[in-house]
Amino acid sequence: MSRLLIKNIKTLVQVREASVLKVSGSQMKELPSIDNAWMAVDNGLIADFGPMEDFPGIEDWKGLEVIDCEGKLILPSYADSHTHIVYAGNREVEFIDRINGLSYEEIFARGGGILNSAKKLADATEDELFEQTMVRLKEVIGQGTGSIEIKSGYGLSVESELKMLRVIKRIKDLNLVPVKATFLGAHALPVEYKNNKQGYIDLIINDMLPKIAAEKLADYIDVFCEQNYFTYEETKQILEAGKKHGLVPKVHAEQLSHFGGIQAGVECGAISVDHLEFCDDADIELLKKSDTMATVLPGAAFFLGLPLPPARKMIDAGLPIAFASDFNPGSSPSGNMNFMMSLGCVQYKLTPEEVINACTINSAYAMQLSHEVGSITIGKKANFFITKPISSYGFIPYSFGSNLIEVVYLNGVKQ
Ligand code: NIG
Numbered sequence: 001m002s003r004l005l006i007k008n009i010k011t012l013v014q015v016r017e018a019s020v021l022k023v024s025g026s027q028m029k030e031l032p033s034i035d036n037a038w039m040a041v042d043n044g045l046i047a048d049f050g051p052m053e054d055f056p057g058i059e060d061w062k063g064l065e066v067i068d069c070e071g072k073l074i075l076p077s078y079a080d081s082h083t084h085i086v087y088a089g090n091r092e093v094e095f096i097d098r099i100n101g102l103s104y105e106e107i108f109a110r111g112g113g114i115l116n117s118a119k120k121l122a123d124a125t126e127d128e129l130f131e132q133t134m135v136r137l138k139e140v141i142g143q144g145t146g147s148i149e150i151k152s153g154y155g156l157s158v159e160s161e162l163k164m165l166r167v168i169k170r171i172k173d174l175n176l177v178p179v180k181a182t183f184l185g186a187h188a189l190p191v192e193y194k195n196n197k198q199g200y201i202d203l204i205i206n207d208m209l210p211k212i213a214a215e216k217l218a219d220y221i222d223v224f225c226e227q228n229y230f231t232y233e234e235t236k237q238i239l240e241a242g243k244k245h246g247l248v249p250k251v252h253a254e255q256l257s258h259f260g261g262i263q264a265g266v267e268c269g270a271i272s273v274d275h276l277e278f279c280d281d282a283d284i285e286l287l288k289k290s291d292t293m294a295t296v297l298p299g300a301a302f303f304l305g306l307p308l309p310p311a312r313k314m315i316d317a318g319l320p321i322a323f324a325s326d327f328n329p330g331s332s333p334s335g336n337m338n339f340m341m342s343l344g345c346v347q348y349k350l351t352p353e354e355v356i357n358a359c360t361i362n363s364a365y366a367m368q369l370s371h372e373v374g375s376i377t378i379g380k381k382a383n384f385f386i387t388k389p390i391s392s393y394g395f396i397p398y399s400f401g402s403n404l405i406e407v408v409y410l411n412g413v414k415q
């Protein structure tokens with residue numbers, strides 16, 4: 001394992017004590033950083049760091065690589081806690097349909113949307129899916145993502161859900177980045193069960209879940225709680241069934257309407273509730289009494305032209321907010337967390353400090369990884385990126401659409 005000593009870092013961003021697992025409310029405005037800093041990496045982990053005045057003697061470091069970071073910043077890699085990057089093909093045709101006036105709901109009602117992706121996925125082999133997914137994973141790693149959650153949910157049959165989850169397992173086993181797997185069998189009602197919703201829920205609970213648990217294929221269970229998808233009661237039924245198999249709940253909540261997903265999630269002890277476009281004041285109160293991370297997916301709201309989740313109001317009410325990309329073929333065909341941060345600043349009126357916290361420590365919390373990634377902390381994984389020479393960390397969300405990442409390190413290894 002290589003040993004690195006990085007010196008003259010213009011700013012070492014998001015430096016935290018190991019005890020900080022998330023930041024809430026006004027704490028989100030703070031982004032502890034060291035100007036003119038050094039950082040040491042050993043055995044794939046962050047070993048030490050400090051200001052250049054205290055630059056260490058390097059005599060006892062054998063095989064040490066010294067990197068000069070003059071003018072450049074270091075940030076911990078982004079944690080992307082909500083993606084659907086295992087999919088076949090794309091949905092470019094529906095993109096054009098929406099440009100021409102159809103809504104996301106109308107496209108789904110005529111058999112498109114998630115059902116379109118399910119058809120494509122059924123026809124793809126596990127190897128093909130793996131290859132397509134790796135292209136996306138490598139793309140987002142280059143854009144700064146260093147840990148990721150990946151969902152199933154385009155299978156909607158026992159065989160295809162298992163196929164998706166096995167692809168995720170293969171990616172996890174590469175040990176390239178930390179990966180969390182989410183079983184999202186309740187993403188939509190498959191055509192075969194059009195008139196038998198409880199039959200599909202029973203399939204999820206009695207057939208899919210035991211198989212997934214036996215193969216240890218998932219960490220989380222997720223439900224799309226929405227009109228024409230799954231109700232509050234069904235969401236709770238499915239989440240509770242997942243819990244019995246050791247899976248931790250997550251919810252696709254209040255994306256297209258106010259439908260009770262946040263309440264279902266909080267009541268089931270969800271680690272996160274995601275989307276939140278139609279989150280209301282009562283939901284904010286529920287979230288304040290919980291340990292559930294409120295996760296905003298700016299790419300989906302942007303791409304579908306949805307009302308914006310009340311992220312500003314939620315932070316001002318004292319809540320923590322995480323950001324994730326929702327990378328998927330239908331509602332957010334991008335996993336670029338730099339762009340999510342730009343959207344956060346421009347559309348949601350969050351400060352650069354708030355969006356960086358949302359994309360690192362808080363999104364790591366939303367996949368139970370904030371003890372391992374999400375900040376520059378001694379003992380955490382050396383997953384970070386070095387920027388091009390830039391003026392400050394605020395320049396990243398400011399320069400929307402630019403690629404300001406010069407080099408990415410994962411486990412202390414240059415990619
Ligand atoms: O998070 N909202 C539900 N699921 C995905 C979209 C899935 C799709 O359209 O393929 C989402 O936005």
Ligand code: FE
Nearest residue numbers: 082084252326
């Ligand atoms: Fe999603």
